[in-house]
Amino acid sequence: MTDAGIPIQRLYIPLDLDGTYEERLGFPGEYPFTRGIQSTMYRGRLWTMRQYAGFGSARETNERFKYLLSLGQTGLSVAFDLPTQIGYDSDHPFAQGEVGKVGVAIDSLEDMEMLFDGIPLDQVSTSMTINAPAAILLAMYIAVAEKQGISPDKLRGTIQNDILKEYIARGTYIFPPEPSMRLVTDIFAFCSEHVPHWNTISISGYHIREAGATAVQEVAFTMANAMAYVQAAIDAGLPVDQFAPRLSFFFNAHLNFFEEIAKFRSARRVWAKIMKERFNAANPKSMMLRFHTQTAGCTLTAQQPDVNILRVAFQALSAVLGGTQSLHTNSKDEALALPSEEAVTIALRTQQVIAYEIGVTDTVDPLGGSYFVEKLTDEIEEKVWEYLQKIEDMGGAVKAINQGYQQKEIHASAYKYQKAIETGEKTVIGVNKFQVEETPPTGLLRVDPKVLEEQKQRLHSLRSRRDNQQVQRALNQLKQAAGSNENVMPFILEAVKSYATIGEITGVLKEVFGEYQQTVSM
Numbered sequence: 029m030t031d032a033g034i035p036i037q038r039l040y041i042p043l044d045l046d047g048t049y050e051e052r053l054g055f056p057g058e059y060p061f062t063r064g065i066q067s068t069m070y071r072g073r074l075w076t077m078r079q080y081a082g083f084g085s086a087r088e089t090n091e092r093f094k095y096l097l098s099l100g101q102t103g104l105s106v107a108f109d110l111p112t113q114i115g116y117d118s119d120h121p122f123a124q125g126e127v128g129k130v131g132v133a134i135d136s137l138e139d140m141e142m143l144f145d146g147i148p149l150d151q152v153s154t155s156m157t158i159n160a161p162a163a164i165l166l167a168m169y170i171a172v173a174e175k176q177g178i179s180p181d182k183l184r185g186t187i188q189n190d191i192l193k194e195y196i197a198r199g200t201y202i203f204p205p206e207p208s209m210r211l212v213t214d215i216f217a218f219c220s221e222h223v224p225h226w227n228t229i230s231i232s233g234y235h236i237r238e239a240g241a242t243a244v245q246e247v248a249f250t251m252a253n254a255m256a257y258v259q260a261a262i263d264a265g266l267p268v269d270q271f272a273p274r275l276s277f278f279f280n281a282h283l284n285f286f287e288e289i290a291k292f293r294s295a296r297r298v299w300a301k302i303m304k305e306r307f308n309a310a311n312p313k314s315m316m317l318r319f320h321t322q323t324a325g326c327t328l329t330a331q332q333p334d335v336n337i338l339r340v341a342f343q344a345l346s347a348v349l350g351g352t353q354s355l356h357t358n359s360k361d362e363a364l365a366l367p368s369e370e371a372v373t374i375a376l377r378t379q380q381v382i383a384y385e386i387g388v389t390d391t392v393d394p395l396g397g398s399y400f401v402e403k404l405t406d407e408i409e410e411k412v413w414e415y416l417q418k419i420e421d422m423g424g425a426v427k428a429i430n431q432g433y434q435q436k437e438i439h440a441s442a443y444k445y446q447k448a449i450e451t452g453e454k455t456v457i458g459v460n461k462f463q464v465e466e467t468p469p470t471g472l473l474r475v476d477p478k479v480l481e482e483q484k485q486r487l488h489s490l491r492s493r494r495d496n497q498q499v500q501r502a503l504n505q506l507k508q509a510a511g512s513n514e515n516v517m518p519f520i521l522e523a524v525k526s527y528a529t530i531g532e533i534t535g536v537l538k539e540v541f542g543e544y545q546q547t548v549s550m
Contacts, residue, residue: 112134170521210264220270247291247295268314280323294412321356487529
């Protein structure tokens with residue numbers, strides 16, 4: 029039985045497979061993209077090695093970025109602290125105790141300038157894990173690039189910008205779903221005109237999986253959210269082939285090796301069918317599921333942390349065999365602290381060994397044609413469609429979220445998984461089997477508590493130096509735009525350039541949009 033509850037046969041034979049090769053698999057780079065979105069895959073270009081990093085101040089994170097780039101990392105991925113993720117300045121009372129803890133603290137354009145100091149933004153792609161205030165952080169990135177003399181059309185990267193999964197699984201929402209969806213589509217429209225190479229959303233199954241979903245639920249709920257975004261953009265008047273080629277996805281690489289590979293392959297096929305058959309996309313790029321993968325942080329253990337290196341290696345291998353375009357490998361000490369330099373180096377080297385030493389990149393989709401993998405791909409796809417039909421019957425992803433459907437399904441799966449560990453039905457090395465006496469680990473990264481006071485001082489200094497009349501004008505214009513049908517992105521960009529803080533910009537939008545209050549009971 030896989031972790032998603034799919035029975036595993038002792039042996040698979042050709043009779044287990046239905047349909048023709050062209051219908052089910054096709055060739056790499058061709059519909060339905062089961063075997064990958066590019067005809068040459070890693071023979072033509074390796075995946076982007078993008079370690080997720082951010083802690084403390086912008087200066088400290090800038091140093092970590094440069095360290096990772098010096099080791100051969102090929103893309104940046106920014107982790108923001110919780111206050112930034114929910115739109116509070118570092119000196120807000122709600123931010124106390126969280127500034128710089130799980131990511132970098134960004135209060136204003138000044139912090140963003142420091143974060144990317146010395147990093148030419150036209151030569152690196154940057155992923156930013158930011159959702160509710162995604163428009164603000166994207167505007168800051170564009171403004172930093174302009175200060176470097178780089179026009180927005182030269183920028184490459186991704187903002188996560190997936191607000192629906194925040195209501196399902198993660199919780200860093202600010203505004204209610206409807207205005208949040210408006211912000212998403214405003215970004216689609218703005219980027220299609222001004223930042224054409226930017227991935228405007230990374231529709232995330234990762235956090236859904238980390239919350240306890242199965243592989244099937246991860247794909248199904250992600251696809252349901254993706255359909256909601258596409259429909260919202262079409263309803264806003266955007267032609268599907270104008271914005272769909274810049275949609276991207278983010279998945280989890282968990283422990284059940286072959287199920288994960290089959291999951292990635294089935295997700296590509298489901299998305300291709302959704303875009304072609306439901307939304308009538310004509311551009312093949314609109315049907316291609318491009319995705320970033322992160323190894324499963326929730327599978328890392330505080331016990332025997334060196335074993336986490338092996339878990340991460342197998343998870344990363346499943347992502348590569350599944351055809352990922354971008355990969356983050358977790359560090360061995362992440363069940364205990366933010367990654368140390370030593371741990372993140374091993375994590376990056378894990379990707380590099382897979383890429384350059386073991387030969388799995390020599391041919392496209394090397395497990396294609398495996399009776400087992402193909403059957404598992406078919407079965408996951410079938411179960412995903414069953415979930416999508418249920419959500420469709422409920423009126424779509426947003427209505428299902430408001431009824432707590434996805435949340436309850438995930439909680440039930442999480443309970444079942446944890447119970448299996450506690451009863452020993454599922455083995456976790458070092459936790460419920462093969463335990464040893466251990467000494468406390470050393471060399472863990474600890475965020476300096478001085479970050480909070482330094483961030484407060486920087487904010488105070490900024491507010492005294494900037495043109496506060498210009499800030500107020502920009503905020504007033506943003507408020508008017510938010511209350512109308514105008515695209516808010518140009519107004520957020522002007523506010524950012526005036527050095528309005530993230531708390532000030534979010535505050536104006538709250539006045540118009542309101543704040544979301546969780547009402548779903550579990």
